[in-house]
Structure formats: C-alpha cells, structure tokens
Amino acid sequence: MSSQDVALPASLSVNPRLDRWLKFQADETVRIATGKVEIGQGVVTALSQIAAEELDLPLDRVVMLAGDTDEGPDERYTSSSLSIMVSGASIRLVCAEARALLVARAALRLNCSPDDLSVAAGRFAVNGVPGELSYWSVAPEIDWSQAPTGNAAPKPASAYRIVGQNIPRHDLPAKLSGGAYVHDRIPAGVLHARILRQPGRGATLRSLDEAAVGRAAGAGIEIFKLANFVALIGSDEAAVETAAAAAAEHAHWDGAPDIAPAQQEAAWLEGQPSIDNLYGAPVDPAPTGRLVEATFSRPYVAHASIAPSCALALYADDHLTIWSHGQGMHPLRRNIAEVLDLPLEAITARHLDGAGCYGHNGADDAALDAAIVAVNKPGHCIRLQWRRQDEFAFEPFGPAMLVTMRVRVDDAGQPQDWTSEIWSPTHVQRPGTGSGYLLAAEALPNPPAAPVPQDPAEEAGGGGTRNAKPYYDIPNSRILHHLVTTPPVRTSALRTLGALPNVFAMEAMMDDLAAMAGTDPLDYRLAMLADPRARAVLSEAAARAGWGRRGKGGEGHGLGLAFARYKNTAAYAAVVVALSVDEAVHLEHIWVVADAGLVINPDGVRNQLEGGAVQGASWALKEQVRMAGAGVTSLDWDSYPILRFSEVPEIDAQVLNHPDLPSLGVGECAVSPTAAAIGNGVAHALGVRIRDMPLSRERIMANLLR
Amino acid sequence: MTQMFEMTVNGSIEQVEARASLPLIYVLRNELGLTGTRYGCGLEQCGCCMVLIDGDPAYACTRSMESIAGRAVLTVEGLGTAADLHPLQQAFLDEQAGQCGYCLSGILISAKALLDRKPNPTRAEITEALDGHLCRCGAHTRIIKAVGRAAALLRGEDPA
Numbered sequence: 001m002s003s004q005d006v007a008l009p010a011s012l013s014v015n016p017r018l019d020r021w022l023k024f025q026a027d028e029t030v031r032i033a034t035g036k037v038e039i040g041q042g043v044v045t046a047l048s049q050i051a052a053e054e055l056d057l058p059l060d061r062v063v064m065l066a067g068d069t070d071e072g073p074d075e076r077y078t079s080s081s082l083s084i085m086v087s088g089a090s091i092r093l094v095c096a097e098a099r100a101l102l103v104a105r106a107a108l109r110l111n112c113s114p115d116d117l118s119v120a121a122g123r124f125a126v127n128g129v130p131g132e133l134s135y136w137s138v139a140p141e142i143d144w145s146q147a148p149t150g151n152a153a154p155k156p157a158s159a160y161r162i163v164g165q166n167i168p169r170h171d172l173p174a175k176l177s178g179g180a181y182v183h184d185r186i187p188a189g190v191l192h193a194r195i196l197r198q199p200g201r202g203a204t205l206r207s208l209d210e211a212a213v214g215r216a217a218g219a220g221i222e223i224f225k226l227a228n229f230v231a232l233i234g235s236d237e238a239a240v241e242t243a244a245a246a247a248a249e250h251a252h253w254d255g256a257p258d259i260a261p262a263q264q265e266a267a268w269l270e271g272q273p274s275i276d277n278l279y280g281a282p283v284d285p286a287p288t289g290r291l292v293e294a295t296f297s298r299p300y301v302a303h304a305s306i307a308p309s310c311a312l313a314l315y316a317d318d319h320l321t322i323w324s325h326g327q328g329m330h331p332l333r334r335n336i337a338e339v340l341d342l343p344l345e346a347i348t349a350r351h352l353d354g355a356g357c358y359g360h361n362g363a364d365d366a367a368l369d370a371a372i373v374a375v376n377k378p379g380h381c382i383r384l385q386w387r388r389q390d391e392f393a394f395e396p397f398g399p400a401m402l403v404t405m406r407v408r409v410d411d412a413g414q415p416q417d418w419t420s421e422i423w424s425p426t427h428v429q430r431p432g433t434g435s436g437y438l439l440a441a442e443a444l445p446n447p448p449a450a451p452v453p454q455d456p457a458e459e460a461g462g463g464g465t466r467n468a469k470p471y472y473d474i475p476n477s478r479i480l481h482h483l484v485t486t487p488p489v490r491t492s493a494l495r496t497l498g499a500l501p502n503v504f505a506m507e508a509m510m511d512d513l514a515a516m517a518g519t520d521p522l523d524y525r526l527a528m529l530a531d532p533r534a535r536a537v538l539s540e541a542a543a544r545a546g547w548g549r550r551g552k553g554g555e556g557h558g559l560g561l562a563f564a565r566y567k568n569t570a571a572y573a574a575v576v577v578a579l580s581v582d583e584a585v586h587l588e589h590i591w592v593v594a595d596a597g598l599v600i601n602p603d604g605v606r607n608q609l610e611g612g613a614v615q616g617a618s619w620a621l622k623e624q625v626r627m628a629g630a631g632v633t634s635l636d637w638d639s640y641p642i643l644r645f646s647e648v649p650e651i652d653a654q655v656l657n658h659p660d661l662p663s664l665g666v667g668e669c670a671v672s673p674t675a676a677a678i679g680n681g682v683a684h685a686l687g688v689r690i691r692d693m694p695l696s697r698e699r700i701m702a703n704l705l706r
Numbered sequence: 707m708t709q710m711f712e713m714t715v716n717g718s719i720e721q722v723e724a725r726a727s728l729p730l731i732y733v734l735r736n737e738l739g740l741t742g743t744r745y746g747c748g749l750e751q752c753g754c755c756m757v758l759i760d761g762d763p764a765y766a767c768t769r770s771m772e773s774i775a776g777r778a779v780l781t782v783e784g785l786g787t788a789a790d791l792h793p794l795q796q797a798f799l800d801e802q803a804g805q806c807g808y809c810l811s812g813i814l815i816s817a818k819a820l821l822d823r824k825p826n827p828t829r830a831e832i833t834e835a836l837d838g839h840l841c842r843c844g845a846h847t848r849i850i851k852a853v854g855r856a857a858a859l860l861r862g863e864d865p866a
Contacts, residue, residue: 040806040843168802173788175807176795176814179741186736218725238725238732241748306746306754306808306842356806356843388747603802607848611805614844637751637840645833648846 008150011035011090015073016147021094022051024139028122029063030055032091035075035330036083037067038171039357041608041667043083045170046600050088053162054095054154055135056119064170067329067351074330077430079359079493080461081570081665084600088663092154100152105138157598157659164659166603171353182325182352183310186383190312192237193373193384194244196230197394198443199630200257201450204228209250216246223247224376228443231373233382244387256630263488264627266297266400266692269423272484279458279465280478281417289408289416292513296405296505296691300625301398303494304640307355308386309362309395313374320347320375324367325354332364335431336371339441358615360430360492362386362395365439372440392640393632394439397625398494399425399487401464401501405509413517414528418477420468420502425487426453427463427497436492453485456497461567467499467672470506471565472528488627495612499566500619500672504693507562507676512689521561521680522547531565533595536656537574538563541593544652545576553684556580560681562673571596571669575613577677578649581685583704584697585621585678587649592670594654597661605666609653612670618643620675622694711775715740716784724771731755731766734781742782742811746840753839756812757781763819782811785818794818797856797865798849805843813839817853825861827853 015021015035023031032051038044044064052062065072075087099119106124107114110133118125122135157163174180196208205228213223213232219239224231230251232243262268312323320342326332329349337344354363370384386394401424408417429436435454441447455463462468468479514524522542529535542561550559558581563574572595578588592609599605622641626634634640653670675693682700683689690703708723715738722733729748734740734757746754748767755766758780786792791799794814804810813836820827820835827835832853841849858865 042805168799169804172799172802172804172807173791173795175804176782176798176810177742177786177788177791178783178811179739181744181808183744184735184741186739186741218727237736238728304842306752306806306840307744308746354806355808358842385745388749607802607805607845610847611844614846615842618844636749637747642840642842643844643846645836645839645841645846645850648833648844648850651847 008148009086009089009093011073011075011086012093012148012150017145018094018098018148019144020073021091022098024136025063028134028136029061030057030135031063031065033065033068033072034087034091035067035073035328036078036087037327037351038353039078039327042169042601042604043078045167046084046604047088047091048170049162049165049167049600050092051095053160054092055099057122059162059167061122069329069333069347069349076331077328079327081566081667081669084663085665088600093150093152094148096154097148097152101142102135102138105141106133109133109138160659163600164602164657167601180353181307182312182323182354183307183385185312185323185352187381190381190383191233191235191377192240193231193233193370193382194240194387195369195384195390196232196244196247196251197390198228199253201442203253203255205230206252206254208247212250213243213246217243224373226372227445229372229440231369233373233377241387257488259488259627259629259631261628264300264625266299266402269400269402269484273486274423274482274484275453277481278478279481280469281476283478284417284476287408287417289410292407292409292509292516294405294509294512294691296403296501296508298401298501298504298693300400300489301494301619301623302392302625302640303358303361303395304642305355305357305361305391308388308391309366310354310383310385311367311370312381312383313367313370314381315374315378318346320371322347322349322367322371323352324349324363325352325357326363326367327357327360331432332367335364335438336368339368339438339444340371340375358495360396360428362391364431365394368438368440389635392635396429396490396492399427399464399491401498403501403505405505407509407513409513413513413519415474415513416476418470418474419480421480422464422468422498422502423482423484424464424498425484425491426455427491427493428454428456429490429492453483455483461569462498464498466497466502466567467564468502469568471534471568472525473530474528489632495615496668496671499564500616500675503562503564503672504620504676504679507673508679508683508689508691511680511683525563533572534563534565537572537593537595540654540656541574541576541591544593544654545578545591547576554687556582556685558681558683558685560677560679560684562676562680564669564673566665566669570665573609573669573673575670575673575677577674577681579678579681579685581682581700583701585682585695585700587617587647587678589649590651590674592651592653592674593656594666594669595656595658596666596669597664598659599655599657600663602655602657605655606653608667609670610651612668613651613653613674614643614648616671616674617678620678620693620695622696624694711771713774713776714778716781722771726770726772728771729767730757730769730771730774730779733771734766740781740783744808744811753812753816754809756815756839758815758819761819761822763816780815782814785814793859794821794856797859798852801848801852801855803848803852804845809839809841813849817856820853821857821860826857829854
C-alpha cells in the first residue's frame, strides 16, 4: 500500500515529522509529545499507554511531553472528546512506524531478517536470544525528520498488554502531596499580578484613584495602564490581591454593560436578532399526525473551575515564554503573537496543569494578561492570577438555550416527523477563529472589530444544534437553529455544548410520548433504535438499575432513564437515576453504562463517566449564572452553588468494552443523559413535567404550588 | 509594619516576618514554598486551602498570621511526600480519587482531622466532614471511598 492510500489522522498531516512526536533519549527513555494536554481527564496517561504498547516498552520508559510549541506537535485544542480518537490514533501510528524503522535498521546491523527480531524493553533479540542492540543504539542512525507514512501496521487488539489496563494516573502522586500546578510555580523574584478588568467590550476607564489603591495595598505595588488594560503588580502577592480589590472599588468606567434581569433567562432569547439555519428535512407544508409540542430551557451556566485562571510569562532577550493551563498551546501562541504583534518564533508556550477544565474557560485570557505585563516588564517573571470574582464574572459562559420540540406522531404513537427549534447564543468564541478574541485584546489600543458570531460546523457536531437530531429511527427530522447574535455576556464552549439542553428536551419528549402511547419508556426507545450498541447500553443500564421495579410514580420517588450518543458519532451512554423529591430533588443512585469502542484505560473512563454524571446533575439541579446591571452578579460559590458531597449519590459506572472497534471519545458522553434522566426521574416522582433547568428547590416549590 | 511570628509548620519551627493581618496562605505558599495549600476563593467557601491548626481544620486563606503565632500548622506536605505517601494519600491513589486534583490537598486535610477523631466513620460522617469542600470534576464518590479505605488502612485492616 502506498502512502497516498493511507488516510492519516489530521494531527499527523499537520505535523508530518516523526521527531515532532517521539524522541529516543540518552537515558534510555522515549519522549512522546502530544498537543493534547492534561485537563483533569487523565488523557496523558492513556496516551502513554498507547505509545508503550506499540513500542513494546514498559510504561516507565515512556516520558510524556504535553503542550509545547517548541518541540511538540500542533493538535489545536484538547476538546470535543477527540484526544484518544485523534492524538491517540496519531501516536499509535507514529510508534508503530518507529518500531518498524528500528527493527529494519537493527536487522541490517545484525544481518538478519526483521522477522527474526523481537523486542523486549527496547532491546533486540535475534530468534529469542537477547543481544547488545537497543532502540537507543540504533535510533541515531535513523532520520527522524522524515514524514510518517502510516504504512506500519499497529498491533492487533488481541496482542494488547498495556492498552486496556487500569494504569494509575502518572500525575496524581504529586497532586496528592504538594504543588503541581501552574499556580504553584513561584520562582524567586517573581512579580505577582492581578487585573482590573474592563467590565465589557467598549467600556472605557474614566478614572482610577491610584492613591487610594496604593494606600489599600499596604505594601509597594505598581499600577500598569495601557488604554483600558490595568494591571496591579508587585512582589507581595497579598498586597497585589488587596490592591486589585481596591482598584475595582475605586475605578469608574464609561460605557459599561447595562443588563436587564430578564436577559439572564433563556426565555429572553426568543425573537432576538439571530442567524437562522435549517438542517435536515425541509419543513413539511401539510403535516399529518397528531402534534405534540413542548419548550425546554437551560439558563447560562459556568465552567466554575475550582481555581482562578493563572499564567506565568517571562520576556527576556526578545523572547516571550508563557506557561499556561490552556487547552492548546499552539493556538495560544498564534493568538498572543497576533495581539502583541510579535513573530511566532519569538514566543514559546508551554502547558502546565491547572484546575479542572471543561471547555473554553479563562485560561487563555489569563495567558494574554500575563504576556502583556511581561513584555512591558522585560526580565521579570510575571505570575498573573485572576481574582475569584473575575473568574465568575469574565469566563466565557455556557450559553442559555431555549429548545422547542414539535413531534408528529402516528395513530400508534410513533414519531414520524421531529422538529427541534433552538434559540442559543454561540457555543464557540475561541480566539483565532474570527468569532472571538482573547479578552484583554478588547482593552488594548486599537481593539479588534466585534466578533462575527458563528457556531461549530455541523460536521464537527454543531454547537447549539449538538445532539438535536434524534438518534432514534424517525422518518423525518429537522433542526431550526437561531444563532442569537446579541447575548448579554460572552459565551463559548462548555462541556457538551448544546447537547445537554437538547438531550434533556429530547429524552423528556420520549418519556412523554411513551406515556401517551401507554408504553414503558425503555421499550418505547428500544423499538426506535436499530443500532445494537445503543440498545445494549440502554438495556444494560436498565438491568443494573432494576428498571422492572419502576412503579407508576407520582408519589415522590422517581426512576428516570435517558440515552444519547455524544455528537451522534462519539461514545454511547445510557443513564438511570433513582431520586426522591420533597421540596427539593435528592439523588439516590445513578447508573451509567457507556460504549466507547476500544478503551485504553477502563478506570480512567469510569472516572470520566462518574465525573460527567456529577457535573450533569449539578447543571440540571442547581446552576444558573445571575446577571444584572454592569454584569454578572453570581460572583462566589454561595450565589453560584454546585453539587456538594452530601448531595452526590452512589454512582455505578460501567463500560461495555469492544477492543476490536475504534475508540470513541468518552469524556463528555455521560453528562447530558444524566441531566435528562434526572428530568425524567423528577417527572416520574411528581407526575408533573418541569421543563426549565435548573430543577432547583425554588422551581420545584413553584411547580408544586401551581 | 511587619513583625516576627514563630509557629510550627509540619513539625519544624518557622520564624516568619509578616504583617499581622497577612493571611497564612501567602506565608505557606510564597515564603515557605508549601504550595500544596491552594488558593481557591479567598472566602472560606471552597476548602482548597484547608490546613490543620493545632489539629483543627482551618481556612488558610483567611487566617491571619497573628492568630497563628505559637501554633502548630499541618499542610498536605506534612502528611507525606510523593515517594513516601501517608495512608490517606495512598488510599486516594489506590482509588484514583481525583480528576484535576486541585481540591484534593484541602480534602486530605479535612479527612485527616476526621480520621483522627473518628477512626471508623460512616459514609454520612465522611460526607459531612467534606461538605465544606467543593470538587468541580465530580470525583466525590471516589473521594468518599478513599477516605473509608484510608480509615481501614490506618486501623491496620485490609481495605479490600
């Protein structure tokens, strides 16, 4: 097979040099580089398993380099549950090819056939007899700048010894015993920095009482101003933090946002200026069958990362080095180069771990903040951290969504035509895409033009439309998408994008349609699911949860079920939730069953399923970003509560392993079905359908009193 | 207007020059290099900065230096090192109890205080002891299991 016949993973086509991916090091390790980074999901450990497997090396000979613009590949962002599917596939091919090159070279040296060679821990054996030659003695004789061809066949799944094992996370011991994050890099002589944030695009700083800020600080601080970008800088972090709080009190802005309380609700979106698209079947001008229609909503929600965003930057000898917990170091370098008008090669961006990341959060913005300060203070390492309040106020939020489902059912109660009409602001404003900018760019002289709203392409899974097309076998379906162009706050990618509201709505409709048809919700779904893998996860989840014991409901106890295949192309997940409702919802047990094809690290996948279930539950039950006047008003954990230890139920997460099938992205698959199963469980418990999230105490009470 | 404070940190006597009102977290992280005590909110709402002061859990983000003078502080570094983990840390590793891990050092500290007081806690007692801690990744069920596992390890029982 010639190389033209091989469709290389996108990451390999963009980084067509083997030495961008792997390097044989003098200490008899192999360094594997990936553009994907650790964001709490354990992917770097999983990628190391793939590399060790293909190279026939023990795991301790594999050293990972994740997110490094000088030496690692550009794989854009660690997002969309694609790391194993794309970076994993790339590393597998690269390592298989490297092994084949090394074996061929060793065979030449040993004057034998490659077939006579085997490898153990990087050492070659001829017909089973170990010799002196190793990967590391042969590697210097190979030109690693060559392009990968994809022609070397990776191992068959049946030969796997490391892939498929529960390998403990490499990064956890350090995180359990001390500093481990970008936040914890505090080099001697570091200057701490905080930002006085511009309250909104176009707002201008009228006045800042610098003397008052200096007095409040209690120790020497410097105030750096450039147009509407203001930084508080000093060697005493507590003084800088205090100064930043004082600066917020003593600053006066012109042109700050003025948000009406109604704008914080999803209902406000309907009828706002929008870019409209129809996906799927044309609208039927003369529809037949009974119409069932309902409208669902989810408000603006937050990443609410447990730590404020942070970055380090050092500008020395005309070179800017940035340390960031962002999702993509190569895009970050490009975006910062553009804002600061520096050549790409004058910037290095390196990833360091941060607190949990669930999408496009403040990490990239903090990196630009640090870089702006650094280039204006050459020779000083700048450690810039956002204030907690600013993390809540200025992260890009998960958009509010309003979803109306119109379903035509036949006489047997089967859906024949399904319309999902969606109102939502954009789900992607990542900088560099034309739809968004690094936040501080808007505060600098010559701010960029207003971003042009756009959503992720349908072939990439869509944004507001994500999972809005039924995975069920329904003859006709369509999506009417209204991309709302004037939301009150910046919005961008947050775990599952539009899938959570869409799956919440669709699975609620499925339950309600089943009830109208007088059919059990599980049976109703199974009758419309030809895909055996979808049927398998649903059946297994129901069996584990004892679905047969589900009673009539309406007496405060509920059992709810939901299914989705993330993006309709990634992992399958079915969730059953047992709960009770008095004046609030109490989760009792969650069962998750997923099918992600070949699983690299089953325990890592279960961890993602469990975490996804908790996060989905938290969004469904508790969360709403509040805003009024000049901006966001939910600025702490009291006003933006998330699910707590006492509210988290037992979770039973299972993976149906299919080693012979390609890996499917699994990081987001449990989130939306969990939210939907809770919605269905609450409806079962109360006998009343609540269609607006969060299903908070206030909303439950309002519905009970209605 | 700084003054000298003396306190015990992880068993060592430390003398630190600081403002009386300075929150302990800045001394631990920026003066003593104990960055396992993490800043989360500065408001006693998330628990990332939890330390033990004379054996009791306390928020390092708000405790002033003058309130610490003469007292004994325990941070996560005082439990064990990556190469020589405390049974609590080992149990968290065994259960892979964490995702991003940012919340874990504070949680380990509260768990230590719980197990010092109650060697055989129920699930409800564990969740009560940890309810002042937030975990955004959703590792709760593993963390609860890990604390139970650590309790067994510390009692000298086989946790499996």
